[in-house]
Amino acid sequence: MSELILNNFALHIALAPAEQEQVLSFWQKRVVHKRAVLLPSGDVGKYLYFVNSGSLRMFYTDNAGLEHNICFYPENWWAVDVVSFFKQKPAANTLQALEDSEVYCITLPLLEELFLTIPKFERFFRILTQNGFDLYQQRITSNLSKSAEERYLEFRKRYPGLEKRIAQKHIASYLGITPAFLSMMRKEKKL
Amino acid sequence: MSELILNNFALHIALAPAEQEQVLSFWQKRVVHKRAVLLPSGDVGKYLYFVNSGSLRMFYTDNAGLEHNICFYPENWWAVDVVSFFKQKPAANTLQALEDSEVYCITLPLLEELFLTIPKFERFFRILTQNGFDLYQQRITSNLSKSAEERYLEFRKRYPGLEKRIAQKHIASYLGITPAFLSMMRKEKKL
DNA sequence: CGTCTATTTGAATGTACTCAAAAGCGGTGG
DNA sequence: CCACCGCTTTTGAGTACATTCAAATAGACG
Numbered sequence: 007m008s009e010l011i012l013n014n015f016a017l018h019i020a021l022a023p024a025e026q027e028q029v030l031s032f033w034q035k036r037v038v039h040k041r042a043v044l045l046p047s048g049d050v051g052k053y054l055y056f057v058n059s060g061s062l063r064m065f066y067t068d069n070a071g072l073e074h075n076i077c078f079y080p081e082n083w084w085a086v087d088v089v090s091f092f093k094q095k096p097a098a099n100t101l102q103a104l105e106d107s108e109v110y111c112i113t114l115p116l117l118e119e120l121f122l123t124i125p126k127f128e129r130f131f132r133i134l135t136q137n138g139f140d141l142y143q144q145r146i147t148s149n150l151s152k153s154a155e156e157r158y159l160e161f162r163k164r165y166p167g168l169e170k171r172i173a174q175k176h177i178a179s180y181l182g183i184t185p186a187f188l189s190m191m192r193k194e195k196k197l
Numbered sequence: 198m199s200e201l202i203l204n205n206f207a208l209h210i211a212l213a214p215a216e217q218e219q220v221l222s223f224w225q226k227r228v229v230h231k232r233a234v235l236l237p238s239g240d241v242g243k244y245l246y247f248v249n250s251g252s253l254r255m256f257y258t259d260n261a262g263l264e265h266n267i268c269f270y271p272e273n274w275w276a277v278d279v280v281s282f283f284k285q286k287p288a289a290n291t292l293q294a295l296e297d298s299e300v301y302c303i304t305l306p307l308l309e310e311l312f313l314t315i316p317k318f319e320r321f322f323r324i325l326t327q328n329g330f331d332l333y334q335q336r337i338t339s340n341l342s343k344s345a346e347e348r349y350l351e352f353r354k355r356y357p358g359l360e361k362r363i364a365q366k367h368i369a370s371y372l373g374i375t376p377a378f379l380s381m382m383r384k385e386k387k388l
Numbered sequence: 389c390g391t392c393t394a395t396t397t398g399a400a401t402g403t404a405c406t407c408a409a410a411a412g413c414g415g416t417g418g
Numbered sequence: 419c420c421a422c423c424g425c426t427t428t429t430g431a432g433t434a435c436a437t438t439c440a441a442a443t444a445g446a447c448g
Contacts (some may be wrong), residue, residue, distance in 0.1 A: 066338040074341040076334060089331045093324075098335075133284075135326055140280045142333035143267060144289075147257040149340040150265040150373040154404070174427065182341040187404055189428055345436075365395065378436055380396055 010082055011056050011110050018133045019126045029127075032120045033110040038103045044085075045101040051091035053111040057083050060107025061168065063176060066099050075180040077141075078104070080168055084134055085109075104172045154183045155191060162197075201273055202247050202301050209324045210317045220318075223311045224301040229294045235276075236292040242282035244302040248274050251298025252359065254367060257290050266371040268332075269295070271359055275325055276300075295363045345374045346382060 011033070012026055021029060035058070038044060045051055047067060055062070061080040064087065065073045076099060079085035090097035091114060112120070121128050148157055158181055162169055169177060178188040191197065202224070203217055212220060226249070229235060236242055238258060246253070252271040255278065256264045267290060270276035281288035282305060303311070312319050339348055349372055353360055360368060369379040382388065 066342065068338075068342045072342065074338055076337055076341075088327055089334075092327055099338075132323075135330065136279055136283055139326065139330055139333065142330065142337060143280075146267055146333060146336055146340070147259075147265055147290075149337070150267075150370070151257065151259045151263065173425095175425095179341070184405060185427070186406085186429085190404095190430095193428080364393095366393095375437060376395070377397085377438085381436090384396080 010058050014056065014082060014084075015130060019130045021124075021126075025124060029120070029124065032116055032123075033112055036109050036111055038107050038109060040103055040106050042103045043100060044103065044109075045087060045090070045097055045099075047098060047100045048096050049090075050094050051087050051097055053086075053113060054091055054117060055079075055085040055101075056110040057081050057085060058108040058110060060103060060105040060109075061171065062101060062107060062109075063104050063172075064099050064101050065179070073100075073179060074182075075176055078165055078168060078172070078176075078180065080165060080171075084138075088135065088138065104176065149182065154181060154187065155195060155197070157181050158188070158191065158197060201249050205247065205273060205275075206321060210321045212315075212317075216315060220311070220315065223307055223314075224303055227300050227302055229298050229300060231294055231297050233294045234291060235294065235300075236278060236281070236288055236290075238289060238291045239287050240281075241285050242278050242288055244277075244304060245282055245308060246270075246276040246292075247301040248272050248276060249299040249301060251294060251296040251300075252362065253292060253298060253300075254295050254363075255290050255292050256370070264291075264370060265373075266367055269356055269359060269363070269367075269371065271356060271362075275329075279326065279329065295367065340373065345372060345378065346386060346388070348372050349379070349382065349388060 009030065012021070012030075015021055015026075015029070033056075038060075044053070044055065044062065057079050059081050061078060062083075062085045063075050063079070064077045064085065065075045067073050077085075085101060087097045087099055087101065089095060090099075094114065117131075121131075148160055152160070158177070161177060161180060174188055175185040178185040181188065183191075200221065203212070203221075206212055206217075206220070224247075229251075235244070235246065235253065248270050250272050252269060253274075253276050254266050254270070255268050255276065256266045258264050268276075276292060278288045278290055278292065280286060281290075285305070308322075312322075339351055343351070349368070352368060352371060365379055366376040369376040372379065374382075
């Protein structure tokens with residue numbers, strides 16, 4: 007069986023066959039059901055996740071109790087509240103499954119052991135953080151400079167096919183518009 | 198003379214007096230004039246900056262040629278296009294001085310030497326990246342969930358007094374509104 | 389001091405919103 | 419397996435927040 011997570015590692019670092027076997031032993035495979043909460047806001051992030059199948063979302067709940075989707079994590083994405091996990095602080099956001107999903111997870115102590123065992127993983131996770139940084143930076147400029155329609159097209163480009171798998175209200179929340187407006191826009195513009 | 202940059206290091210790591218002296222030798226002090234461009238978009242980021250006095254901004258120029266401010270860096274802030282500097286790729290954004298400023302800068306090779314010489318700097322810059330990540334994440338939720346007025350108040354809280362030092366159009370661009378609307382809002386709401 | 393750019397102000401406009409109602413879809417239990 | 423209940427999406431009408439454009443004023447810089 008070809009493991010998606012090994013292909014993902016291979017994007018940035020080369021692992022010998024023996025190392026691949028060894029690495030996998032650090033990870034725990036878990037199945038989570040649709041709507042399951044992997045990290046409730048306020049809790050300290052215990053795991054870092056790799057999504058093997060299905061999809062997750064991270065969202066912020068505002069003072070009025072409204073949820074705002076910060077990011078989606080379909081298969082082949084890494085999901086974690088960076089600050090909560092690495093600094094072991096209460097999470098400002100919630101991590102939840104959008105579909106029945108299969109994830110690999112690892113705790114911080116084990117991740118640190120992995121860094122000691124196979125040091126090139128330091129490099130791998132540094133690159134991951136930088137990519138996440140880049141993603142967020144693009145998201146900010148996008149929110150500042152682009153219309154709702156352009157942002158929707160960017161969403162479709164970043165997450166191909168995801169619009170058919172998850173609720174429209176989640177996409178609307180990610181774009182910063184109302185579900186009603188997204189619905190109208192898709193009809194008018196034939197998107 | 199008490200160095201602002203040393204106090205900044207002390208926020209996350211402890212340095213012995215001898216180390217402090219040694220660390221400073223890695224940095225180069227530079228004076229930049231108002232409107233000077235420290236990193237033009239398209240160039241590969243050569244330096245990482247610490248702002249000792251004055252202020253910088255990072256902005257994205259869209260297809261229509263309009264500038265959108267991603268972040269401000271007044272004194273005691275670290276300024277860098279993370280992806281361009283660490284991955285040595287062409288910058289998507291521009292880094293420019295908003296006021297006459299004094300900065301400390303370091304190249305990537307020298308930074309890597311610093312990591313080898315005083316390994317706890319690895320930790321320092323990892324924390325810095327995580328804090329930047331946190332900042333961006335908050336900015337995204339803020340753009341998704343808050344009104345222009347609330348975002349303006351957040352800006353004032355994050356950058357105390359900066360609204361009196363830089364042009365309103367830059368603040369408007371940071372907030373994602375027009376200068377005309379910011380002006381009107383400040384008048385109506387007495388902000 | 390003059391020029392250039394930034395800010396203010398006002399009027400007309402548009403993008404995206406709220407609220408409400410109807411229709412559609414999905415999950416659950418009988 | 420179907421019927422029902424609840425949540426999601428659609429649709430429409432009226433509305434508000436923020437925009438554009440233009441002109442007047444103020445401020446910064448050489």
